[in-house]
Amino acid sequence: MKQHLQTLLETALAHLVANGELPAAAAAQLPPLERARDPQHGDFASTVALSLTKLARQPPRQLAERIVAALPASPQVAEVSIAGPGFINFRLAPSAYHAVIADILAQGPQFGRCDLGAGQTIQVEFVSANPTGPLHVGHGRGGAYGAVVADLLTAVGYTVHREYYVNDAGRQMDILATSVWLRYLELCGELLPFPSNGYKGDYVWDIAAALHREQGDAYRADADVVFADLPADARADLPADDPAAGDKEAHIDGLIARAKHLLGDHHYRLVFELGLNIILDDIRDDLAQFGVVYATWYSERSLAERGAVAQVISRLQASGHTYTQDGALWFRASNFGDEKDRVLIRDNGQTTYFATDIAYHADKFERGFARILDIWGADHHGYVPRIKAALLALGHPAERLDVHLVQFAILYRGGERVQMSTRSGEFVTLRELRREVGRDAARFFYVMRKSEQHLDFDLDLAKSQSNDNPVYYVQYAHARVSSVLRQAVERGLMPETSAGLTHLERLTEPQELALIKTLARYAEIVVSAATGVQPHLLTQYLRELAGDFHSYYNAHQFLVPDAALFDARLKLILATRQVLRNGLELLGVSAPDAM
RNA sequence: GCGCCCGUAGCUCAGUUGGACAGAGCAACGGCCUUCUAAGCCGUGGGUCGCAGGUUCAAGUCCUGCCGGGCGUGCCA
Incomplete structure (x- = not known):
C-alpha cells in the first residue's frame, strides 16, 4: 500500500517536472511515506511538499496543492487532503483495509514473513557464558534477546546461524x-x-x-x-x-x-x-527448556588445538602490527581506532583471551557469513573497538560485524532489589527464574525493553495473573478469540456455514477499523524489529493489538444473528488471533486457547 | 581523567532513519458484569521531554557545552 501511494506521488512529481513547474532534481527527492500518527489525519502522510519547499522556491502548502492536483486517481484512496504546514494526507478506501483480513487468513502462519534478507547468511552469537556455573538471570536476557533477534531475522528472510561460543579453556x-x-x-x-x-x-x-x-x-x-x-x-x-x-x-x-x-x-x-x-x-538443557537452540556450540579450545590462535598472531606479526615490550607481545590496536595497544601474548608465554577471540572472529569471517551479530553483556562494551581493530588489521571487513550490548537485568521481589553474585554462589539462576515466573513471562519480560536500557524485572508482576501483567494481557486476547470460537461451535454457528470473505464491508464500527489498521501494521513492525535488532517493538505492538481487540470485544457482540455480520466479525477476530499467534511465536511465548 | 549507554507523567517505559497539539501501562479518582472468560472495557486528572545554546520550514529526536545516574577503562575472562 505504501508503495502504491509512493508511485502515485512519483507520477505527480514527474508530471510537474514535465510541465516545468518543478526543477528536475525534485523528482528524485521523494521522502518515505509515514503512517499518520493521528487517525484524524488519515492513514498515511507524505512530507514531500515540506522537503521540496526550498528547491521549488514555493511555500509548502502551495506546493502541496500542486502535487495533489497532479495526483492520479486510485480506487484504493478515499481522500487526499492537505493539512498543517503542508502535509499531504491520504485516507484509504475501506476496501483497501478489508483486504488485509483476507491476506492474513490466506497466509496464516506465513503472514508477516518476507524475503527482505534474500537468504543472506547471518550469524548470531549470543549468551556464550563461561561454563563455570549455571546460567543466571543476566544470561537469560541475552538468551531471550538473541533468540528473538534470530527468529525475527529468519522471519524477514535471512539464513540465520545461531552459535554459542564455549569458553572451555583458560x-x-x-x-x-x-x-x-x-x-x-x-x-x-x-x-x-x-x-x-x-x-x-x-x-x-x-x-x-x-x-x-x-x-x-x-x-x-x-x-x-x-x-x-x-x-x-x-x-x-x-x-x-x-x-x-x-x-x-x-x-x-x-x-x-x-x-x-x-x-x-x-x-x-x-x-x-x-x-x-x-x-x-x-x-x-536450561537453554533448550527456555526455547533457545543453537546450530553450533563452538569450542574455544579447538581454536588453540588446531593452531588458529598462533596463526592469527603470526599474521599480525608478519604484517607489522605487533611489537614486543616488557616481555609481552602487543598488538598495535591504537593504529586501528582502539584507544590503546593490547597484549596478545603475556610475559609468562600464555596467550590472552583477546588473542583467542581474534582467532574466533577471524574464523567467523572465514566461514563466509554476510553479516555477523555478536550479542554481549554491556560490561564488555570496552572490548568492541579492539576486536574491530584486530579484524581490520587482518584485512577483514569489520563493518560486517555488529556488536549489540545487552544491559543487565535487575530483579525485584516485593519491591526489593534481589542481590546477585556468581562467585559467592548467591545468585538467581535462569532455571530458578523460569520455575518462578514461567517461560512465557520470562521471555516476554526480557525483550520488553530496549536492550541498551537497564531492565527492571519485577518478579511479582511477571507472576501475577492480573491485568497489570502484559504477557497475560496479550495471551488473554488470543484465548478470548478461541473462546468465542468454541461458543460459536456450541451454538451451531460454524465458519463453513458462512459466506467466505464477501461480507467484510460490514466492518464499519470504529473499533473494527482501528483493529484492522493495527493488523495492517504487523508486517512493517516485524521488518523494523528485525532490521533494527529491536525486539521490544514487537512486544509493544502486541500489547497494542491486544488492547484494540479487548476494546472491540467489550464494545460489540461477535455472535450476532445477522449471518453476514457474524461472518465478517468472525473473520476479523480470526485474523487477529492469527497475528497474535504469529507475533507470540516470534517471541517464543505460547499462545494458549484457554486461560 | 577518558570512552560508551541512559536522563520523557508519581512509578516502569514507548516515541516510526527530525514532522502536525508529547503517548502507553501501572498508581490515583469516577463509571461498566441476568449477554461470547471483568486475567477485560470506558472516562478524568497528571509532563519546563535533565539544563543552556546551536542547526532546520520543523528538534524529545541532530550538533556543542554543562548537570545527574550506570558501565567500562588489566600482561582478567
Whole structure:
C-alpha cells in the first residue's frame, strides 16, 4: 500500500517536472511515506511538499496543492487532503483495509514473513557464558534477546546461524576444576581453607560428589600437602592494599598449579572435563527448556588445538602490527581506532583471551557469513573497538560485524532489589527464574525493553495473573478469540456455514477499523524489529493489538444473528488471533486457547 | 581523567532513519458484569521531554557545552 501511494506521488512529481513547474532534481527527492500518527489525519502522510519547499522556491502548502492536483486517481484512496504546514494526507478506501483480513487468513502462519534478507547468511552469537556455573538471570536476557533477534531475522528472510561460543579453556576453567577438586577433597574428609577466589556455588559440590562416586578416594591428596608453601589468600578483614592482606589471585594460581602437579596431567584433565561437561550439559538443557537452540556450540579450545590462535598472531606479526615490550607481545590496536595497544601474548608465554577471540572472529569471517551479530553483556562494551581493530588489521571487513550490548537485568521481589553474585554462589539462576515466573513471562519480560536500557524485572508482576501483567494481557486476547470460537461451535454457528470473505464491508464500527489498521501494521513492525535488532517493538505492538481487540470485544457482540455480520466479525477476530499467534511465536511465548 | 549507554507523567517505559497539539501501562479518582472468560472495557486528572545554546520550514529526536545516574577503562575472562 505504501508503495502504491509512493508511485502515485512519483507520477505527480514527474508530471510537474514535465510541465516545468518543478526543477528536475525534485523528482528524485521523494521522502518515505509515514503512517499518520493521528487517525484524524488519515492513514498515511507524505512530507514531500515540506522537503521540496526550498528547491521549488514555493511555500509548502502551495506546493502541496500542486502535487495533489497532479495526483492520479486510485480506487484504493478515499481522500487526499492537505493539512498543517503542508502535509499531504491520504485516507484509504475501506476496501483497501478489508483486504488485509483476507491476506492474513490466506497466509496464516506465513503472514508477516518476507524475503527482505534474500537468504543472506547471518550469524548470531549470543549468551556464550563461561561454563563455570549455571546460567543466571543476566544470561537469560541475552538468551531471550538473541533468540528473538534470530527468529525475527529468519522471519524477514535471512539464513540465520545461531552459535554459542564455549569458553572451555583458560584460567577461569582451571579455577573451576580446582574448586571441584578441593570440594572433592572435603568430601574425602580433608579439612581445608576454601580459596576466596574459588567457585563456591552448590553445583561445585554436586560435581565433586559425582567425581567421588566415580573415583572413590583415588584422587585424594593430603590437604597439608596441597596448601603447603602457597602465597597467602586474601583476607576479607583487611583492605586489599594492605601488604598483609594476601593475594587471592596468586593464591588460586598456586592452587591450580598444585592441583595439576599432584593429580598429574591425566587425572587433572579428567576433573576438568567432568566439570565442563556437567555444567555445559546443564546450560544446554536450561537453554533448550527456555526455547533457545543453537546450530553450533563452538569450542574455544579447538581454536588453540588446531593452531588458529598462533596463526592469527603470526599474521599480525608478519604484517607489522605487533611489537614486543616488557616481555609481552602487543598488538598495535591504537593504529586501528582502539584507544590503546593490547597484549596478545603475556610475559609468562600464555596467550590472552583477546588473542583467542581474534582467532574466533577471524574464523567467523572465514566461514563466509554476510553479516555477523555478536550479542554481549554491556560490561564488555570496552572490548568492541579492539576486536574491530584486530579484524581490520587482518584485512577483514569489520563493518560486517555488529556488536549489540545487552544491559543487565535487575530483579525485584516485593519491591526489593534481589542481590546477585556468581562467585559467592548467591545468585538467581535462569532455571530458578523460569520455575518462578514461567517461560512465557520470562521471555516476554526480557525483550520488553530496549536492550541498551537497564531492565527492571519485577518478579511479582511477571507472576501475577492480573491485568497489570502484559504477557497475560496479550495471551488473554488470543484465548478470548478461541473462546468465542468454541461458543460459536456450541451454538451451531460454524465458519463453513458462512459466506467466505464477501461480507467484510460490514466492518464499519470504529473499533473494527482501528483493529484492522493495527493488523495492517504487523508486517512493517516485524521488518523494523528485525532490521533494527529491536525486539521490544514487537512486544509493544502486541500489547497494542491486544488492547484494540479487548476494546472491540467489550464494545460489540461477535455472535450476532445477522449471518453476514457474524461472518465478517468472525473473520476479523480470526485474523487477529492469527497475528497474535504469529507475533507470540516470534517471541517464543505460547499462545494458549484457554486461560 | 577518558570512552560508551541512559536522563520523557508519581512509578516502569514507548516515541516510526527530525514532522502536525508529547503517548502507553501501572498508581490515583469516577463509571461498566441476568449477554461470547471483568486475567477485560470506558472516562478524568497528571509532563519546563535533565539544563543552556546551536542547526532546520520543523528538534524529545541532530550538533556543542554543562548537570545527574550506570558501565567500562588489566600482561582478567
